[in-house]
Amino acid sequence: MHVVITGASRGIGEGLARRFRDRGDRVTATSTKGGDGLVALDVTQPDSIKAFAEAVEGPVDLLICNAGVYLDKGQALEGGFDAATWAQTMAVNVAGPFLSVQALLPKLRASALAGKVAIIASAMGSQARAPGGSYIYRASKAAVVNVGRNLAADLAADGIAVGVYHPGWVQTDMGGAGADIDTATSTAGLIRRFDALSPATTGCFEAWDGAPIPF
Numbered sequence: 001m002h003v004v005i006t007g008a009s010r011g012i013g014e015g016l017a018r019r020f021r022d023r024g025d026r027v028t029a030t031s032t033k034g035g036d037g038l039v040a041l042d043v044t045q046p047d048s049i050k051a052f053a054e055a056v057e058g059p060v061d062l063l064i065c066n067a068g069v070y071l072d073k074g075q076a077l078e079g080g081f082d083a084a085t086w087a088q089t090m091a092v093n094v095a096g097p098f099l100s101v102q103a104l105l106p107k108l109r110a111s112a113l114a115g116k117v118a119i120i121a122s123a124m125g126s127q128a129r130a131p132g133g134s135y136i137y138r139a140s141k142a143a144v145v146n147v148g149r150n151l152a153a154d155l156a157a158d159g160i161a162v163g164v165y166h167p168g169w170v171q172t173d174m175g176g177a178g179a180d181i182d183t184a185t186s187t188a189g190l191i192r193r194f195d196a197l198s199p200a201t202t203g204c205f206e207a208w209d210g211a212p213i214p215f
Contacts, residue, residue: 001061065101071085
């Protein structure tokens with residue numbers, strides 16, 4: 001199986017790449033600058049996305065849209081959440097996954113296994129869970145859940161399944177040392193969810209352990 005992972009220089013993306021390679025899958029992993037075995041891909045730049053898609057060899061069986069940012073963490077309602085942070089977050093967390101899927105669609109359609117798309121979102125994007133704060137990050141993750149659901153509808157005729165996933169509160173640079181689970185636990189669970197993704201479950205919004213996340 002050929003797996004493409006965006007945002008794989010550290011944390012969840014790096015852990016996913018390692019696990020897929022360990023089980024014998026072919027992995028194309030990316031980071032913004034590339035290097036150290038990673039292919040350069042800036043998901044906010046159309047030229048970068050086009051060049052990457054053209055360089056990917058062969059069909060893509062699973063595209064994991066993992067690249068993401070959390071730039072407004074800890075900001076206060078008074079004085080925080082500036083327009084530039086809104087724009088950058090939406091470019092990475094929402095447009096990035098959509099444009100990546102769009103660019104790689106011919107290679108997903110060429111998969112002999114029926115291509116799959118996994119979008120790493122967050123339970124913080126659930127409309128049913130709104131405790132306040134982190135307005136930009138929450139809004140971006142809610143938006144990408146919507147993107148994933150609509151892609152699932154549009155790609156159903158191609159047999160391409162699309163799932164949206166909450167990786168858990170993970171002990172990464174983004175999640176912090178006090179998070180609930182480690183990267184190994186999250187990535188093992190996520191891969192089980194990706195393997196289970198099918199046309200019957202397309203459009204799902206699930207946690208790493210299979211628990212459904214309310215929209």
